[in-house]
Amino acid sequence: MKQAAHQGIDTQSSPSHLQAFFDCSSDVILEHDPALRCLAINPAGASLLQISPQDYIGKTSQEFIDHHLDPLPHPSFFQELSTCLHQVLQTGMRVQHLHQIIVEQETRFYEFSYTPIHDDTGIVAIVSVGRDVTASQIRQNQVDQVLRRAQTRLLSLIRMINSCNLAHESLRQREAVLQTVLDKIPQCIFWKDAESVYQGCNQQWADLVGIADADEIVGKTDYSFAWSREDADSYRAFERNVMISGLPQLHVLTSRLHVNGERIWFNGNKIPIQGSDGEVMGILCMFENISDRQRADELNKSAELLQLVLDNIPQALFWKDRELVYLGCNRNWGKAAGLQNPLEVVGKTDYDLIWKEEAELYREQDRQVMETDTPVLHLIEHRHNADEQEAWIDVNKIPIHDAEGNVIGILGTIEDITERKLAEIALQKSEARLRQQTEQLEQTLRELQQTQAQLVQTEKMSSLGQLVAGVAHEINNPVNFIYGNVNYAHDYTQELLGLIELYQQHYPTPVPAVQRKIEAIDLDFLLEDLPKSLSSMRLGAERIQTIVLALRNFSRMDEAEVKVVDIHEGIDSTLMILHSRLKASPNASGITVIKEYGNLPPVECHAGQLNQVFMNILANAIDALEEGSGVRGQKSESNQTATIHIGTEVTDNQRVRIYIADNGLGMTETVRNRLFDPFFTTKAVGKGTGLGLSISYQIVVERHKGSLQCFSELGQGCTFWIEVPITQNASENVEPHSAESIFTEPLRDFVQ
Incomplete structure (x- = not known):
């Protein structure tokens, strides 16, 4: 309102x-x-x-x-x-x-x-x-009947006093008897004239207003006592209305301030006093002390208001005594406990409620709080409500103390945090999905970077292959022309030399001019050296043809389709291209290449891409041997020579295996685990991109459905195994070969 x-x-x-x-x-x-x-x-x-x-x-x-x-x-x-x-x-x-x-x-x-x-x-x-107030009114009516009889007698006595002209002594006796009767009545009684001036009272009222003798009140007004003027005005106004209306006012709730400062509540009755002529001549007031009853009503109202407040608090509340018996709860807690009315919980224990299985746990928590006198705050619990719905709650348990500080019970507050918990779970799931998406994006980015690098590298190798193939083609034509005419030149030279020999036989003494020319050109040396020169020219042309063939074999990396090739040709072509790095130089000894080729059948593969793998692994092996201290320089104390060991074999699962081993410095386990990661390199800046082995791994594993493995220990050299299926349709559902093979022991001996 x-x-x-x-x-x-x-x-x-x-x-x-x-x-x-x-x-x-x-x-x-x-x-x-x-x-x-x-x-x-x-x-x-x-x-x-x-x-x-x-x-x-x-x-x-x-x-x-x-x-x-x-x-x-x-x-x-x-x-x-x-x-x-x-x-x-x-x-x-x-x-x-x-x-x-x-x-x-x-x-x-x-x-x-x-x-x-x-x-x-x-x-x-x-x-x-x-x-x-029907029940109390019935009791009050019974009291009223007694009061009415007393009032009737009292009014009769007052009328007798006012109307009868008795002897003064007799009147004083009657007044003394009347006063005695009034003083014995437990209610406060007083009466006033029509001007609200006190005409008398009993001793109970005299004690309340602070006068020793009831007779002293005669002639006084409400302004004579300790009440405020506003209160006195209201008392007189109310009494005046009663006297004007001529109607009694019964059971009026009113209060007066006792002389000791305590406010006393009364059930008041105010009755107009009428004379024999029916005119109102004053007022009779009877006050019954109901302070205890009033306080009880106020306590009840306060308790009702407190319960109403507790029921409207969003949290659930309960409180127990020292024996863990419930003393009360609010509506939210009662609803969660499956109670129709919060008052039903009074006298119950946790064993009587829906959480019987958890009852002992709750009681043990409550005992610990009371025994240690230490509150438990923000305890998150997972439970099911009376409707079997899953819920999360935030529990606080606080010891209750009396005025002397003794623990007399426990107060519990429970806040339903189900929505917040579900939101947290949803957030965690969302974060997990976001992390997963982030990881997928990062993986996609890495793959894109790797693909981009591979495309760049492939394009470079393709361009290099085209360049090499073009150069080889351009060199091949004149070389074939030279090589094809060297034989004719040899034959023609032999015929000319034979003719010169006939001339010397038949004309031993030439003319002076011819003799001078013979001496000038040193004919004997020319006859001896010319066949050698032609033979050297033939050998050089053959060497050029071999190099051109190797370049043409290596330049197949731009071929997209699978072809049947000789793996050994690809290895030899790669070695031919790397020949300048393998041979000895004034500053370093050469690298010995030991080949142990097995009897391999033709293999279906992308020949140019496999040649690129051979190139990357062999180039890395040469780099490792060049970086090894004392390996390619002066011979070490053990006379160990820089060596690359190449072997091939056919496995028992229709695959060919190529191993390439070196006796360099080897590598740590950490480096070996990251060997095939894109952009990972241990070389100095500008010497390596970190893509060679990563691209090689993709060529072998992804393009050829094979396997590429590395075995190495620091100081023990390094060995690469390359396995590819002989035919591409045999590459499915084939596990890589185990590390043990016919080459295992020789390789181990070689590396050591």
Whole structure:
């Protein structure tokens, strides 16, 4: 309700709590504006009065009675309601009234409190709250009967005192008896004249206002005591209304400040005193101390409000005693535990709830918290709720202390973090997918870089192959011309030499001019050296032909289709091209090449690509031998010569194996594991790209479905095994050959 702010309730911070309290309260709650028009009525009130809220809201009680089409179930209530509201407007004070309402042919008593809500301009609303007090009213009626009889006697005595002109001594005796009776009554009793001046009281009231003798109150007013002037004004105004209306006000909830400073709550009855002529001549007030009952009601309201607050907290709460017996919980915790009402948990243990299997674990945690007096915070647990739904919870368990600091129980708070946990799991899965995609992208990037490098290298090798093939072709033609004519020149020379020999036989003494020419050209040396020169020319032409053939064999790398070739020709062609690096020079001894060729059949392969593999491995072997200290220079103490060992064989699974071994420095395990990685090189900058062995691995493994392996230890040289299938259709489902073969022992002896 919007006017609740005037009573100290913060509606801005908890509107849902107030609305829940308004809707769920079993008490009758109504709200009226200063014109006495209804602003609100809660469901409990509408149900009790058997009306529709829409019919009543916006009307005064009198308008509602006058314009209601059907007979009202409780017309007297609305008439009394209108009277009480007018009284609140007139006095500006809270009014208590007991209403009788017939419910299912039974009289029920509802105690209503009409409270004005003030602001700077005055009354802005009146809030009416009614509670069923039938049980207490029945008991009160019994007390009232006794009080009425006492009041009747008291009024009779007062009338006798006021109306009878008795003897003074007799009157004093009657007054003494009356005072004695009044002092024995446990209620506070006082009476005033029509001007609200005290005419008497009993001792209970005298003790409350702080006077020793009840007689001393005569002639005093409410301004004579410790109450504030505002309170005294409100008391006198209320009593004046009673005397003006001539109607008693019964069971009015009111309070007075005791002389000791304590505020006492009373169930008050104020009855106008009438003379024999019917005129009101004063007022009689009887106050019953109900402070304990009021405090109990306030505690109940506080407990209800506290439970309402706890039920609207988003976290689940529970609390146990020292024996781990539940003392209470809020609605969220009760729902998770499968309870219809949070009060059902009182007196239960964890063994009585749905988590029987985990009960001992929970109880052990609770014992440890209480025994160590140490809270457990943010304990993440995985469990299933009463509806079998999977849930994650954040648990806090805190020891409860009494005023002396002793642990008397445990408070638990539970926050459902299922959504957050599911979000974290989804995030982890998303991150895993992202990492996987990143790795795939990185792998794709590496493959693209490798493919790009391979394409560049292949293009370079293809261009080189085309250049070599062109050069070989251009050289081959004149060489064939020379080689083809050398034989004719030899034959022609032999015939000319034979002719010269006949001339010398038949003309031993030539003419002087011929003799001088013979001496000038040293004919005898010419006759001896010319056949040798022609023979050297033939040998040179044959050498050129061999080189051209090797170049043509090596330049097959641009051929895309698979061809049947002689593997040995490819190896020999590669060695021919590398001959200049193998032979001895003034600064280094030569490299010995030992060939142990087996009887290999023709092999289906990409010959140019395999030649590239041979070139890369042999070039690396030469580099390793050149870098080896003391291997190609002066002979070492063990007379070890730089050597490359090449062997071939046919394996038992229709493959050919080529091994190339050197007795260089070898390599570490770390280097060997990365040997076929793209761009990995141990050579100096500018000497190697790190692509040779990587491309060789792709040629052998991916293009030919073979295997390429390296065996090496530091200081023990290096051996490469190349295996390719003899025919490409036999390459499927064939495992690489094991490391043991007929070459294993000779290679081991050679490397060592």
